[in-house]
Structures are given as structure tokens and as C-alpha cells.
Amino acid sequence: MLEEKINELKKRLVDYTSLVINMVEKSIKGLVDKNVEFLTGIIEKDEPNANDFEIELDEICITLIVKFQPRAIDLRTILMILKMNNDLERIADHAVNISQSAFYLIELPLVKPLIDIPRMAKEVISMLNDSINSFINEDPILAKYVCERDSVVDALRDQILRELITYMISDVSTIERSLHLFNIAKNLERIADLSTNICEEVIFAVEGRVIKHHEEQ
Numbered sequence: 001m002l003e004e005k006i007n008e009l010k011k012r013l014v015d016y017t018s019l020v021i022n023m024v025e026k027s028i029k030g031l032v033d034k035n036v037e038f039l040t041g042i043i044e045k046d047e048p049n050a051n052d053f054e055i056e057l058d059e060i061c062i063t064l065i066v067k068f069q070p071r072a073i074d075l076r077t078i079l080m081i082l083k084m085n086n087d088l089e090r091i092a093d094h095a096v097n098i099s100q101s102a103f104y105l106i107e108l109p110l111v112k113p114l115i116d117i118p119r120m121a122k123e124v125i126s127m128l129n130d131s132i133n134s135f136i137n138e139d140p141i142l143a144k145y146v147c148e149r150d151s152v153v154d155a156l157r158d159q160i161l162r163e164l165i166t167y168m169i170s171d172v173s174t175i176e177r178s179l180h181l182f183n184i185a186k187n188l189e190r191i192a193d194l195s196t197n198i199c200e201e202v203i204f205a206v207e208g209r210v211i212k213h214h215e216e217q
Contacts, residue, residue, distance in 0.1 A: 002068045006077055009060055010136055013081055013088075016053040017132045019046065020088050021125055023095035024191065028121040031102035031184070032114050039099045039106075050092035057085040080201055084135065087194045091128065094187040101180040101187075111167050111177045117184055120156040123149065124192045131195040131202075140206045143199035147211065153192040160185045 023046045030038035061082045064070065070078060127146050134143035164178040200211050 002064070002070060002074055005060075005064055005068075006074060009057070009064070009078070009081055012053075012057060012060070013084065014132060014136065016050070016057060016085070016088055017128070019050055019053060020092050020095065021128055022046070023050065023092055024098070024121065024125055024128070024188075027095045027098040027102060028118055030099060031105060032118055034106040036103075036106070039102055042099045043096055047092060047096050050089065054085055054089040057081065061085070076205055080135070080205060083201065084132075084198055087198055091191050091194055094191050097187045098184050101183045104180050105177060108177055111174045111181060112163060116156055116160050116163075117181065117188070120153060120160070120185060120188050123153055123156070124188045124195070127153070127192050127195040131198040134199055134202045138202070138206050140203045143202040143206075146199040147196050147203075150192050150196045153189055157185045157189045 023042050026038040026042055026046075029035060030042070061078050064078055065075070068074075127149055130142055130146045133139065134146065161182055164182055167174045168178045203209055203211055
């Protein structure tokens with residue numbers, strides 16, 4: 001009975017992840033395509049749905065703990081889902097932050113071509129998707145691969161910042177737009193960090209190893 005409930009809980013977690021990934025994808029697509037409908041939908045529809053998901057998953061986890069008093073691996077799985085639920089809620093918030101900056105930017109001329117930010121977003125979305133798959137499939141190898149890719153995202157963030165600083169120094173009129181672009185990059189970098197956090201938990205659960213962010217394995 002408990003195993004069946006945990007499997008249902010995992011399915012809801014996957015549904016929540018799909019919603020959050022869609023929010024991140026739409027926030028970047030809204031920026032690139034100057035699509036106000038996408039950006040509005042994230043804030044008016046997707047964010048409330050994400051909040052509902054978080055509340056639902058919290059309630060299910062607490063109910064399972066109280067009702068079944070799980071032990072060992074079952075308890076660890078439920079507690080991990082509780083933590084991942086919180087991480088996903090924070091990722092949804094980052095998608096909203098990206099959308100808010102995008103709203104500002106789409107009304108103005110571009111500071112620079114949108115090449116690095118979509119590339120960064122693609123890597124981040126892949127990391128998030130793989131982090132959940134590593135949990136569902138109890139795959140520490142995939143989890144480790146996600147952790148390794150965090151440095152790629154950090155490098156892209158740093159590259160974007162260096163270029164934006166150059167633009168801001170040469171033309172002060174670009175400062176506010178540049179800061180919004182860097183805000184988007186920073187939010188993407190935080191999503192990558194949260195994906196990495198999930199994978200660190202997976203590695204600990206499956207292998208019993210504690211690894212630290214940015215640590216070489």
C-alpha cells in the first residue's frame with residue numbers, strides 16, 4: 001500500500017517538474033520572441049498552478065508520514081520529495097523573475113544579440129529534467145553528470161556578465177537593460193544550482209556519499 005502511494009507521489013512530482021520546466025522554457029521564449037502572452041501566462045496562470053502543486057505535494061508527504069510511519073528507504077524517499085518540492089517551488093519563482101525582466105526588455109532595443117542566454121537556458125532545462133530522472137530512476141551516474149555540467153552554466157553566466165560590463169562602460173544608456181539581462185542569467189544559474197542540489201541528494205540516497213557543490217569527483 002505504501003509503495004503504491006509513493007509511486008503516485010513520484011508521478012505527481014514529475015507532473016510538477018513538467019510544469020516548472022514549461023515555465024522556464026516559456027519565460028525564455030517570451031523574451032526571444034517578444035511574446036507577451038507567454039510571459040503573462042507564466043505570472044497569471046502557471047505561478048498559481050505551481051503554488052497549488054507545492055501545497056498538494058507537501059500535504060501528501062505529511063499524510064504518508066503520519067499514516068504509515070515509514071522507515072528506512074521509504075522515509076528517506078518521502079523526505080527527499082519534500083525537499084525537491086521546495087526546490088521546484090523556488091525554480092518556479094526564478095521563472096517568474098525571468099519573465100518580469102523579459103517584460104521590461106521586450107519593449108526596448110536589444111543590448112546584444114540573444115545567443116548566450118538561450119544557450120544557457122537550454123543547458124539549465126536539460127539539467128533540471130535530468131535531475132528529476134536521476135531521482136525517479138535512482139541513477140547516481142546521471143546525477144553526477146548533472147553536477148559536472150553546473151560549471152558550464154557558471155561559465156556562461158560569467159561570459160554574459162563580462163560582455164554586459166563592456167556594453168555598460170561604453171554606453172551608460174544600456175545599464176538598466178544590461179542589468180535585466182544579467183538578472184535573467186543569474187536566475188538561470190540559480191535554477192542550475194537547485195538542479196545540482198537535487199542530484200547531490202540522489203547521490204547520497206543511492207551511494208551514501210556526501211558531495212559538495214562544485215567539488216571535483
